[in-house]
Amino acid sequence: MNIAVIYGGKSKEREVSLRSGKGVANALRRKGCNVKEIDFVSSNFIRELHDIDVVYLALHGRYGEDGKIQGLLDILEIPYVGSGVLASALAMDKAKAKRIFDYAGIRTAKDLVLKKEQSIELKQIEEEFGYPLVVKPNQEGSTIGLSIVKKREELEEAIENAFLYDTEILIEEFIEGTEVTVAILETEKGIEALPIIEIVPNKNTYYDYESKYSAGGSEHIIPARIDKNTENIVKKWAIAAHQALGCSTLSRVDFIVPKDQSLPVILEVNTLPGMTETSLYPDAAKAIGLSYEDIVYRLVEITLRRSTKPNN
Incomplete structure (x- = not known):
């Protein structure tokens, strides 16, 4: 092969x-x-x-x-x-993906979409979201260009920074809580949600770029330390998000479990999750007995099986 x-x-x-x-x-x-x-x-x-x-x-x-x-x-x-054209494009566009999640009954954070050419009223943003709030590019990953804004002096700079990476950005309410992620695997038996991983940043307060990719930047706890009801909701919504976007073969769906014990909030769907040997997706696979080599090869097998099906 x-x-x-x-x-x-x-x-x-x-x-x-x-x-x-x-x-x-x-x-x-x-x-x-x-x-x-x-x-x-x-x-x-x-x-x-x-x-x-x-x-x-x-x-x-x-x-x-x-x-x-x-x-x-x-x-x-x-x-x-991985996923096809439409699902990939939708997942990459956070604003459009959130509208699809809303329609599917999956809780999202309140947001405001800003375009580079429009005038921006900082006072309106403050009144609608308060502090802290989140500013991020609409189509970037790995928290690139993302800022957690805690006061007025930081807001304008955060907006300018996000616009360096995209012509459209998102302002979102900040939800304090525990970040968890669900690896999704499609097999001939159906769509499976792998064990939920809790992400604990070691170096910084938030799960930012350094926490994700530097040695010792974060700890992955499997299974996540959440109650059974929340676990069931997160897994159910992860599969629903994968299906709502039309994803295929694999994805990884990120959530915040709020500190106030309200319903989980979806962050995004990653259609091509990181696949280093210490990445989140392979860690979830290990939890069900699949080695790094096994999960990588299995994804290829699933893809080839689908490509040889009639009318595919």
Whole structure:
């Protein structure tokens, strides 16, 4: 089986993608696969896909998770691990995804969408959201460009910073609580929510970029220390979010469990979650007895099985 692992790319998450891709490529080689590693910045990208049976997408952020590379692979008729064009684009657009979650009955944080060209009234934002509040780009991952704003002096700077990464940003209410995540795996038996992981930042107050990717930046607690009722709601909503966006094969759905014991709040759906050996998705797989190599290879198997089905 000839597998291309596509990683790197042009997004702000390039370095994370390189780590995910190298890990996936090595795992597949240990499983006996013929693996070609392709950095998405290659000028010979399409030519390098010649004689490839399946693509493992280890890209993150723009051009990787937003449906663009998925559309190209669809045109080339090459199967790939992960969601298709529409689900990828919707998940990447946080504002649109939240409207879909609302429709599906999944609790979201109150938000306001701001476009770069419109006038912004700081007083209106303060009156509607109070402090602290969250400012983030609409289409970025890994908390890039995100700020937790605690006072007026920080708000304008946070908005300017978010607009460096996108022409559309989100203002959201800040919800204090515990961050948890649910890995979703689709098999021939259906959609499965893997054990919930509680994320505890070690270096910083919030689960920011440093907490996610630096050594010892965070602790992953499995199973999460939440009550059974909350666990059931989080798993149910994670599957519902995956289905509502039309995701395929895998995703990882992030939530906040509020400190005030109200219903969980969905943060986002990651259609191509990080896949280094210490990432959240492989950690969840380990909790059900699947090694890093096993889960990576299984995702490829599921993709190939689907691609050979009639009318697929």
